[in-house]
Amino acid sequence: MLLERLYDDDLAHASYVIGCQRTGEAIVVDPRRDIQVYLDLAAKNGMTITAVTETHIHADYLSGTRELAARTGATMYISGEGGEDWQYGAGFQDATRMSHGHRISVGNISVDAVHTPGHTPEHLSFLVTDGAASPEPGYFLSGDFVFVGDVGRPDLLDEAAGGIDTRFDGARDLFASLRDHFLTLPDYVQVLPAHGSGSACGKALGAVPSSTVGYERRFAWWAPYLDAGDEQGFIDALLNDQPDAHAYFARMKRQNRVGPAILGQLAPLVEHSASDLDADLETDRVVVIDTRHHSLVHQGTVPGALNVPGVAKAASYGAWVYDPEAETRPLVLLIDSADAAAQFRDHLLRVGIDDVEGYITTLDGLPTVRPKTIAPTDLDQIDAALLLDVRNRTEYTAGHIPGGSQLSGGRALWHADELPDGTILTYCQSGVRNSVVASALRRAGHDIVEIEGSYNAWLAATTSQPTAA
Known part of the structure; x- marks a missing residue:
């Protein structure tokens, strides 16, 4: 069995590729929207991506499930749990909707859906069994249900989806999911979550990439509450001091539920000349993103430029300052090179900012101002x-x-x-x-x-x- 974790440090997001080396089939779980990394990994291992799935309707990034299925012809598998109000929309008409216990077979590998509500009502986790090695599951892809040292926050539906006090039912569901599903697993089962340290999907996520059921059972902050059957104590501790939810999460929820737009092959970015960009700035046709460190921005930047420093956090900070539902003007990057611009665009695609038109590598010949x-x-x-x-x-x-x-x-x-x-x-x-x-x-x-x-x-x-x- 091939099991690869692909981690995006920008959004603290983990996706997984699981493949059967006997048949050359692979499934991708919780893919991001710039999908070349999955295509490259499959090609490197001589595999074909035949299935793609996700644990739930994500709030912190835009899903690549539809994009990957459109490019590869893979079958989409999505949750059908959670009730009428939490069903995926029109963009997933061709997807297979899973209930608790649904099995996806990838060669010798079985991927079994486990309904684990709490973070969201429709949330699924996946038990993975390598049939060539054992008849018992060895891996638990926990999505945003269980993290290393933490569990998913149940308040995002209030914060990002317009819910009213859904956090309390969500917290009770999390308690039940831990009790009835997670803690019934053998201690040796490896836990592979969808997020790591730095994610706003929990308040105490560990930086270690994986854990085991036994380790979490013994050392997670929530374990004593489960041992004591103290549901209210768990709820109070869980809901206290959750981090601020970013406003763009609401847009991610809506778009992921309906189905993100499929991008297809992207056009090369255009390198702008100073004169072209100056004219565009005069007519306010474009928005400039200055990707330099703020110490350089403070020495002078284009009037009206947005500062998103460097590619490392381009998705995170880009979604703070640019709302594609409110802004119709395309983006031009002030950045070092064409390669850097393409990488920066990939990060923005992960949060649904699709309108990067081009780039420029210097401020020479452009009007500048010094921020106060x-x-x-x-x-x-x-x-x-x-x-x-x-x-x-x-x-x-x-x-x-x-x-x-x-x-x-x-x-x-x-x-x-x-x-x-x-x-x-x-x-x-x-x-x-x-x-x-x-x-x-x-x-x-x-x-x-x-x-x-x-x-x-x-x-x-x-x-x-x-x-x-």
């Missing part, structure tokens, strides 16, 4: 209408600049109309997220002044001040 900044020691020199902390709630609670209000970076653009007129001072922890969010709020028409070095610099300046005798 202020030293942390000079805050009293500005009569600001708002001091805005764009970190997560947990960071804000742990310590913040006095007088600051918190609005996480992944939600700021969607609440820009609620911000006051006048100057807004903004900060994050070190300045990276601050520059991203500030660029979006400036483009939305706000007068933004970034605190240089953000909270870290303010804290250093405050603690270094001499005390009065």
Whole structure:
């Protein structure tokens, strides 16, 4: 059996390719939308992708299930659980809808669906059995049900799908799923989750890529509550201090439920000249994404540019600052090379930002502006209408600049109309997220002044001040 984990550090997302080496068939579980990585892996191992599935309707990235099926002819398998309100839509008419116990056969390998609601009502996990080695399952693809050291959060339907207090039923479902399905498995079964550390789909995800049922049974934070049968204690602990949910999650939920648009072969990106781009900027035909570090952006960037620094977090930060449902203008990247631009576009595709038109490698010949900044020691020199902390709630609670209000970076653009007129001072922890969010709020028409070095610099300046005798 071939079992490969393909991990996207940007979105902390894991997908899996499982293949039978005897028959050359493979199944992909929870694929992302830029699918070449799966095609390359299958080709490298002399396999054909015959099936593709996903554990649930995801909220944090756009699924590649339809894309991969369209490219390879693989059969799509999706959940039919969860009740009428949680069925997949029109884009999945040709898919096989699975209930608890449904088996997908891939050569000698069996992939059995286990209905594990809680994170979402339709959620499935998959028990994988390598029939050539054993008649018993050895792997549990847990999706967003069980992570290393954590379980999936049940509040995203309230946060991202318009639900009202669904988190309580979800938490009770999670407790039951752990009790009735997960903890009935043998200790040796390997647990392979769909997310790792850094994902907003849980609050305490471990950085280790996999676990076992036995390890989680003994060491996970939730295990004592299950041992004691303490459902209410579990619910209270689970729902306390969950991280902020990014606003773009709502769009991911809607698009993944209906079925993401199929991209097909992508056209090469166009390299713009300074004169062409200058004309486009004059008519506001395009939006520029400046992919440089904020220290360079602060020395000068294109008026109205969005700052998404580097490819490593392009999907995460890109979805904070650009809403393709509200924005009709295509994107032009300020980036080092054509190869870097293509890689950056792949990351944006993972969150449904499909309108990257081209790129430019230099600011030479273009008008530039310097974003407003202020030293942390000079805050009293500005009569600001708002001091805005764009970190997560947990960071804000742990310590913040006095007088600051918190609005996480992944939600700021969607609440820009609620911000006051006048100057807004903004900060994050070190300045990276601050520059991203500030660029979006400036483009939305706000007068933004970034605190240089953000909270870290303010804290250093405050603690270094001499005390009065």
